[in-house]
Amino acid sequence: MTLKRKDLLTIRELEPEEIHQILDTADSMKEIGTREIKKVPALRGKTVINLFYEASTRTRTSFEIAGKWLSADVINIASTVSSMTKGESLLDTGKTLQAMRPDVVIIRHPVPGAPKLLADRLQAAIINAGDGAHEHPTQALLDLFTIRERLGRLEGLRVAIVGDISHSRVARSNIQAMRKTGIEVRVAGPATLLPRYPEQLGVQVTTDLEAAIADADVIMMLRIQRERQGPTLLPSLREYSRLFGLNVERLKKAKEGVLIMHPGPLNRGVEISPEVADGPYSLILDQVTNGLAIRMALLYLLTGGHPAER
Amino acid sequence: MTLKRKDLLTIRELEPEEIHQILDTADSMKEIGTREIKKVPALRGKTVINLFYEASTRTRTSFEIAGKWLSADVINIASTVSSMTKGESLLDTGKTLQAMRPDVVIIRHPVPGAPKLLADRLQAAIINAGDGAHEHPTQALLDLFTIRERLGRLEGLRVAIVGDISHSRVARSNIQAMRKTGIEVRVAGPATLLPRYPEQLGVQVTTDLEAAIADADVIMMLRIQRERQGPTLLPSLREYSRLFGLNVERLKKAKEGVLIMHPGPLNRGVEISPEVADGPYSLILDQVTNGLAIRMALLYLLTGGHPAER
C-alpha cells in the first residue's frame, strides 16, 4: 500500500482517491497513539530529515513524534533563509542532504515552490510542511480527517473558512482538499484579504461573517498574522475582531452544534474567543492529535510501508 | 512501584517517604550508567518532551540522556518566553503538546508556577526542571542522593548553603528537601540576599561564612548570578568573593574532610576557588552523574514503571 507518487507537495495535485487513501491509512495509524507502548517498527532503519527554514514548534514536533513512533531515525535541521548554511543555495543543501541517503525530507520554507525544487531533483520523498503562502497539505489532510472522524463523511458538507484567505497556505490547501472531496466551501474575511478569483477556486466569498457561517457544518477560523497588519491590508486587531472574530454571541447565528476548527496557534480574543476555542464543539485539539495520525500515514505510505509491519 | 502523585513540581509537597522512595529508585538506576550497554527497555514507547524556555545545556542534556538510556522517545523544544511560539500562551502550548500524547513533559520556565499551570490541566506527568526563583526539585533530589551516597545517611547531618539564598531555586528546593530528611541547614550570604523569614524555612541564617561552615558536614556553594548584580543587591564580584568565596584558606575553618557541592556552572574564582572545586572533597561531578540517576528514577516512577522492565 503505497502512494502512486514519490512526494507530497500540494493538495492540488492529489486525486480524490489518494486523499481518501491517506485518510484511511491515518485511521489505522491513529490507534498507535493510544497504546501503552507507542512504538511500531514500520520505519525502522529509515532516515527522516525535518528541514525547517521557519520556526514551528507544532508542525516540527508533530512530524518528529510521528517518525519516532514509527521507529524512524529523525534528524532536525533548523535554519533560516538569511543565515542559511553559509549562503549555500537550497538546492545545494538538498543535494548534500540527499547524499546522506535520507528516505524522507520534510521541508518548511518561506518561498513557495521550495519543496517542489527539492522533489524534482532528490530521490528522497519530499513532504511539504508549508511553503510560503502556497500550500500546507498535511494541515489540510488532518483537517479533513478530523471532520470525517466527527461527522462520518465529507461529501455534501458545508464549511466556512474565515480570515486572511488570500495569504493563507492553510486556506489554500484546505479549499482544494475540500472541493476535491465534495465539501461546499464559503470563505469570509475583509475584502482586502479575499481571493481575487473565487470562481477559479470553486468557493463562494463574502465579507459578512454571519452570512458565511449561517448554514455551515464546520467553521474554520484562520490565525490572523499580526505581522501582516498595516494600513492597507488589515484593519486594527480590535476592528478585525469586531467584524470577523468568532464568539459565543456570533455563534448563535450558526447552526446548533456547528464544529469549530483552527490550525493554531490561537490568538485568543482576536480571531476566536476563549469560550468558543474551549467550547464543546471545538475540534482544535483533535486537529493536533490527528496531525500525528496523518503524518504517520504519510511517512508510512511514502516509504512504501507494508501493512504487515504495523 | 509508582509515586503516589502524577507530577514532580516541588519538594515542598513531597512527603519524606516519597523522597526516600525516589532516592532508593535512583540507587538502583545508577548502575545503568556504568554498563557497557547503557540501555534498558523500561520506557520503550513512552514519549518525553523537554520543553525549555531557558537555555540549559546541563539539565536538558541530563534529562535527554536519562530518557534515552531508558529507551524513551525524547523530543526537545527550546523556546523563549519573548519569542514564544508566535505569541501562544504557555497553557495553549501545553494543551497542544498534550494532544500529541506525551507521557512526560519536563519544563523549565522563568515564571514561578509555570509547571503547576501545566500539571493542573495536562494528563502527562509534568516535571519541574526549574521555574524562576521558585523550585528546582530534581536538583535538590540529586544533591540529597549525592550526600547520602557519600555519607551513608541524611538524618542529623549539618549542611551550610552559601550565596544568594533568597533568589535561588536551588537553595529553596534544597532547604526543604534537607529539612524533610532531618538535615540541619545553615545559610550564609550578604544580608541583602538572605531569606526574610528564616524561621519559616527552619534554617539558621548568618552573614558570616566562617560561622556557617564551622561544623558543617557539607558546604553547598551557590552560583552567583552575575545578571543580578547591582548597586542594591550585590556587592562587586571582587567584594563578594572576598566575603563569601570558598577557598583553601577558608576551608581550614571548616571540619576536616568537609564535602563541597555546587550545582554548576561554576564561576571559578568568584564563589569557589579552583583548588576547592577540583579538590579531593568536591562532589561537584558526582552531582552531575547522580543527576542522571535521579532523572531516570523520576521518569521511571512517573510513567508507572514495573521493576521487571529494568
Added chain:
Amino acid sequence: MTLKRKDLLTIRELEPEEIHQILDTADSMKEIGTREIKKVPALRGKTVINLFYEASTRTRTSFEIAGKWLSADVINIASTVSSMTKGESLLDTGKTLQAMRPDVVIIRHPVPGAPKLLADRLQAAIINAGDGAHEHPTQALLDLFTIRERLGRLEGLRVAIVGDISHSRVARSNIQAMRKTGIEVRVAGPATLLPRYPEQLGVQVTTDLEAAIADADVIMMLRIQRERQGPTLLPSLREYSRLFGLNVERLKKAKEGVLIMHPGPLNRGVEISPEVADGPYSLILDQVTNGLAIRMALLYLLTGGHPAER
C-alpha cells in the same frame, strides 16, 4: 578491531597504517547506507555527544546520522563561544559532560587545540570535527576514502589543492593525510594565502592555478571564506574567481578526466563554476556520502566495536 588511540584529534598524529585501517573499516561500513533498513546494532547503548560551538549543518548532521545508523544515542549540543553556557569554561563543560558518561564527544570549536584540551582530561573518545584553522581530520579521511574508492589507490597520485591554503583546516588535514599515504601535493592560491614554510609541509606551492592542475589526478577546490576578505589578504571575489576559480575553460589545461573535489558548502561562481561542480568528474556528492562511512567507522573503532556486531 580498535584504533590504538583513544581520540581522533589530528591527522598529523596518525600513522599511515592507522589511516588505512580507518579507510578499510569505512569500506565495510559504507554498505549500511545502501540497505533497505539502515540500522545495525554496533553502538547500541553507547552515548555520543555532538558538541558544536560553530554552526555546521553538514558535519553535525553527518555525525548524527552515522551515530543513529549504528544505533547509538546521539545528543546534540549547539553553543556559541560568546554565549557559552553561562560563561562556563570549555574544560568545565567537558568535565560536566564526562560526568554524564558519554562514550564519544564530537567537538567543533573555533579555537585550535580545543579538542585536545578535552581529550587530555576526559575518558570519552574525542573526535575533532574542526578546530579553528588547525585540523579537520574527518574531512581529510573522507577525502582520501573518496579518492581511493574512485582511483583504486593513493600512492603515487598527484593532487592539487587550490584556495586559501594557509587558513584552511581542510587543507591542513588533507596535506598531511596525503603526504602520509604517498600522494604528491601541489597547492595554489594568492601569495598572501599560501603557507609560509611549504617545505615543512612537503608540498610544492605556486600562484599559478594552471601550473598546479596541469598534471593532477585530482583537483581539490577550497571554499573561499568570504568573511576573510579584506584589503590585505584577499582580492575581490571577482578577481579571486578570475585567477583561481575553476571553470570548464580552465579544466582544459588539466588532464582529461581529472577528478574534482570540494568540501562544501559551495560558492558557485566564485571558486568553482556550476558546470564543473555538477560535471561528470565531480566527486563532491560522493564526498558527502563517504563522510557517513568514515564517521561510522570512527565511531565504531573508537568505541572498541566488535566485527560480529555489524
